[in-house]
Amino acid sequence: MKRVNATLLILAPLISLWAMAQAPAGGELRFCLHAEPKTLNPLLVEDEASETIRYLTGGVLIRLNRRTHVLEPEVATSWKVSKDGRKITFSLRQGVSYSDGTVFDSEDVAYTIRALMDPELHSPTGDSFRSGEGSPQVHVIDSAQVSIEFPAPVAGLERLFDQVAILSSRSRQKELAVLGPFYVGEYKPGNYLLLKRNPHYWKRDARGQRLPYLDSVRLDIQQNRDIEALRFQRQEIQLINGLDAEYFERLSAQMPGAVQDIGPSLDTEQMWFNQVTSAHIPAYKKAWFASQEFRLAIAEGINRDDLCRIVFGGHATPAVGPVSPANRFWFNASLKPHPYNLYGTLRRLQQAGFRLDGETLRDREGHPVEFSILTNAGNKSRERMAAMIQQDLAQIGIRVNVMTLDFPSLIERMTRTFDYEACLLGLVNVDLDPSAQMNIWLSSASNHQWNPEQKSPATAWEAEIDHLMHTQASTDDSSKRKAAFDRVQQIVWEQAPFIYLVHKNVLTAISPAVQNATPVALRPQTYWNVESLTLAAERRASR
Amino acid sequence: MRIMRRIALGILIGVFLVSLVAELVAPGLYAVQFRDAPNAPGSREHLLGTDELGRDLLARLLAGTQVSLLLAPAAAFLATLIAALVGGVAGYLGGWWERLCLGAVDLFLSLPWLFLLLTARAMLPLDVSAWPSVLITFVLLGCLGWAASARIVCAGARALRYSDYILLARANGCSETRIALRHVLPNLKPILLAQFLISIPVFVLAEANLGALGLGVSEPFPSWGGMLRGLENYSATLANPWKVAPLALLLVVTSCFQMIFPQEGLT
Numbered sequence: 114m115k116r117v118n119a120t121l122l123i124l125a126p127l128i129s130l131w132a133m134a135q136a137p138a139g140g141e142l143r144f145c146l147h148a149e150p151k152t153l154n155p156l157l158v159e160d161e162a163s164e165t166i167r168y169l170t171g172g173v174l175i176r177l178n179r180r181t182h183v184l185e186p187e188v189a190t191s192w193k194v195s196k197d198g199r200k201i202t203f204s205l206r207q208g209v210s211y212s213d214g215t216v217f218d219s220e221d222v223a224y225t226i227r228a229l230m231d232p233e234l235h236s237p238t239g240d241s242f243r244s245g246e247g248s249p250q251v252h253v254i255d256s257a258q259v260s261i262e263f264p265a266p267v268a269g270l271e272r273l274f275d276q277v278a279i280l281s282s283r284s285r286q287k288e289l290a291v292l293g294p295f296y297v298g299e300y301k302p303g304n305y306l307l308l309k310r311n312p313h314y315w316k317r318d319a320r321g322q323r324l325p326y327l328d329s330v331r332l333d334i335q336q337n338r339d340i341e342a343l344r345f346q347r348q349e350i351q352l353i354n355g356l357d358a359e360y361f362e363r364l365s366a367q368m369p370g371a372v373q374d375i376g377p378s379l380d381t382e383q384m385w386f387n388q389v390t391s392a393h394i395p396a397y398k399k400a401w402f403a404s405q406e407f408r409l410a411i412a413e414g415i416n417r418d419d420l421c422r423i424v425f426g427g428h429a430t431p432a433v434g435p436v437s438p439a440n441r442f443w444f445n446a447s448l449k450p451h452p453y454n455l456y457g458t459l460r461r462l463q464q465a466g467f468r469l470d471g472e473t474l475r476d477r478e479g480h481p482v483e484f485s486i487l488t489n490a491g492n493k494s495r496e497r498m499a500a501m502i503q504q505d506l507a508q509i510g511i512r513v514n515v516m517t518l519d520f521p522s523l524i525e526r527m528t529r530t531f532d533y534e535a536c537l538l539g540l541v542n543v544d545l546d547p548s549a550q551m552n553i554w555l556s557s558a559s560n561h562q563w564n565p566e567q568k569s570p571a572t573a574w575e576a577e578i579d580h581l582m583h584t585q586a587s588t589d590d591s592s593k594r595k596a597a598f599d600r601v602q603q604i605v606w607e608q609a610p611f612i613y614l615v616h617k618n619v620l621t622a623i624s625p626a627v628q629n630a631t632p633v634a635l636r637p638q639t640y641w642n643v644e645s646l647t648l649a650a651e652r653r654a655s656r
Numbered sequence: 657m658r659i660m661r662r663i664a665l666g667i668l669i670g671v672f673l674v675s676l677v678a679e680l681v682a683p684g685l686y687a688v689q690f691r692d693a694p695n696a697p698g699s700r701e702h703l704l705g706t707d708e709l710g711r712d713l714l715a716r717l718l719a720g721t722q723v724s725l726l727l728a729p730a731a732a733f734l735a736t737l738i739a740a741l742v743g744g745v746a747g748y749l750g751g752w753w754e755r756l757c758l759g760a761v762d763l764f765l766s767l768p769w770l771f772l773l774l775t776a777r778a779m780l781p782l783d784v785s786a787w788p789s790v791l792i793t794f795v796l797l798g799c800l801g802w803a804a805s806a807r808i809v810c811a812g813a814r815a816l817r818y819s820d821y822i823l824l825a826r827a828n829g830c831s832e833t834r835i836a837l838r839h840v841l842p843n844l845k846p847i848l849l850a851q852f853l854i855s856i857p858v859f860v861l862a863e864a865n866l867g868a869l870g871l872g873v874s875e876p877f878p879s880w881g882g883m884l885r886g887l888e889n890y891s892a893t894l895a896n897p898w899k900v901a902p903l904a905l906l907l908v909v910t911s912c913f914q915m916i917f918p919q920e921g922l923t
């Protein structure tokens with residue numbers, strides 16, 4: 114018996130050492146933030162750098178699985194939305210603690226929601242929850258159940274909680290006490306942030322090992338993309354989340370296995386004409402811009418394939434409308450991009466009263482067709498797209514002047530003075546649900562860029578879009594919502610208030626040292642499953 | 657030295673003539689996008705290769721040369737003229753004039769030059785076609801870039817005011833106008849020349865900065881400044897070394913400008 118015990122005593126540490134060697138653990142993942150995070154308070158996040166920190170540190174009630182597009186329980190084990198879409202009730206996970214050891218319960222959820230909806234805080238995340246006059250009521254049922262009642266229905270209510278990191282109502286560390294896989298361990302402004310593994314993180318893998326596997330994540334603040342690419346080549350960082358096509362090609366030549374084109378992103382690049390009635394634009398130009406035929410002719414006069422091939426090195430997809438094919442459920446697959454057809458474009462323009470006089474297109478009154486496209490300076494891909502559109506439209510006698518402006522001046526012209534003719538910009542979509550686009554499609558919305566903040570819809574088709582957007586937002590029936598939003602996409606395709614150009618592809622670079630990485634189209638593309646990421650043993654050893 | 661001066665002059669005239677001839681032989685080639693050959697290396701069709709939109713780099717370089725070779729010196733001339741006037745008056749007349757002029761100079765120098773340019777350019781019309789945008793950009797550079805030169809000219813003129821030969825001229829009954837035109841101005845020439853030469857590359861680079869902020873020469877018109885922006889991506893430049901051509905030409909041309917003027921006059 115003693116011999117057996119002795120053998121066990123010798124074997125036990127060996128077995129545990131072997132098990133430790135098999136278990137993926139340890140290491141520091143490094144990648145770059147492209148700007149200084151504006152806040153570490155998860156309720157005040159509105160920039161990409163802060164969003165990265167929120168994603169890596171914040172514990173949420175519900176998480177959208179970036180790969181399957183399905184909502185999954187996190188610190189809530191289940192939830193139920195009332196039939197009228199105004200109330201949501203959560204059952205919470207028991208035995209969960211914040212990074213500083215403070216216990217999590219329903220009071221923390223109530224505290225977070227109250228803070229989120231506090232008008233004094235001006236939380237951008239909270240804005241998505243505002244559905245009507247009045248504040249939402251939070252009812253703490255018991256320590257593991259909480260319900261939130263909104264004054265009016267909130268479309269796609271549960272998916273909004275993917276952005277809400279639950280704060281602790283009791284911790285002395287305030288918002289620095291987190292429920293997510295990492296907590297902010299060190300922050301040197303302008304230099305780096307070090308996120309350390311949360312020792313109290315509740316999630317475990319299938320073998321029962323506590324997640325995350327990584328010891329820490331170091332986020333170096335680096336604005337220069339060139340330096341970022343060089344550091345990736347030197348293996349000083351292991352991830353690049355959104356690569357430009359130019360860097361992608363270069364890295365692909367040097368490290369072919371490390372870069373991936375995931376396909377179209379949710380983001381769109383589009384141009385539109387200023388249709389604001391009070392804008393200081395000659396009346397004859399306003400008439401062009403208000404003409405459906407003119408807008409469609411421009412849409413058909415732009416060679417989207419060339420834009421994708423030349424500006425984005427083939428790493429973009431011609432756009433059909435506001436929804437990318439990456440958004441599998443909401444994309445209206447019956448629509449195709451406007452075909453590039455110069456002959457058809459000219460015929461359409463002639464039908465609308467325009468005529469080609471030598472090399473100049475003129476309208477009915479003889480005005481040469483000339484307009485300027487405004488875009489933001491310093492954005493090379495947009496400047497190049499504008500130059501290509503300039504040449505495309507020159508072939509049908511339209512003279513385009515390209516104006517580039519710094520972003521604040523551009524926004525000033527776009528939203529306040531309306532001193533522009535056409536604008537080329539992009540839209541970053543972080544949400545799959547069409548309700549997130551209410552602020553664009555409603556004619557009364559401030560982001561209804563071609564003619565914002567209308568008192569009543571200026572056209573019949575805008576009134577129909579208003580109706581359809583309200584319809585999809587006020588029902589839980591996904592087939593009805595889908596039908597309504599498909600029709601919105603159809604109207605946008607037919608009327609071309611936005612002339613959609615391309616969806617940039619998601620381009621990523623992941624070092625071979627990173628294991629379990631499965632990049633996806635949704636943000637954050639490379640580290641959405643950060644808790645499962647590990648670093649190869651040799652990489653850890655070489656540090 | 658004279659041989660070097662002639663060579664430099666020959667190079668400048670050569671470069672300018674080639675850029676003129678190129679535009680006459682193939683007008684508007686700089687804007688044509690050969691979309692099947694973006695970022696192509698040098699070849700028989702495109703001697704210096706093409707840019708990222710497939711536009712012939714040589715054609716763009718030559719068209720940009722016309723712009724920069726004509727307009728940067730013109731803007732430098734305008735700035736030097738204003739500097740001569742303000743600095744000359746301040747230095748030669750002295751007293752209240754000097755305080756007033758130097759106050760204006762100090763005000764201009766205290767304002768961040770780039771932001772001043774940005775503000776002034778943003779206030780002017782932006783939705784103009786290529787040539788007017790070129791003219792606006794360089795006139796603006798000339799009108800705003802005189803202050804530093806004026807201070808130097810002022811110091812030179814002040815030194816002349818108390819010089820023996822000016823006192824002698826005044827004692828002999830020369831009028832102030834005659835003194836200014838016949839004695840002061842010729843003696844300020846070396847300073848003005850130096851300021852003029854220094855201003856040329858400064859204005860080329862200022863145009864590049866304005867271009868980077870969207871306020872320079874508009875597409876599809878090329879300028880050296882705009883082409884120098886292509887060099888900001890170090891790795892891309894390493895991969896496509898023919899993109900250095902505009903920088904090389906800028907160095908050659910500014911060096912030639914330095915050489916064509918008599919050096920003894922500058923000291």
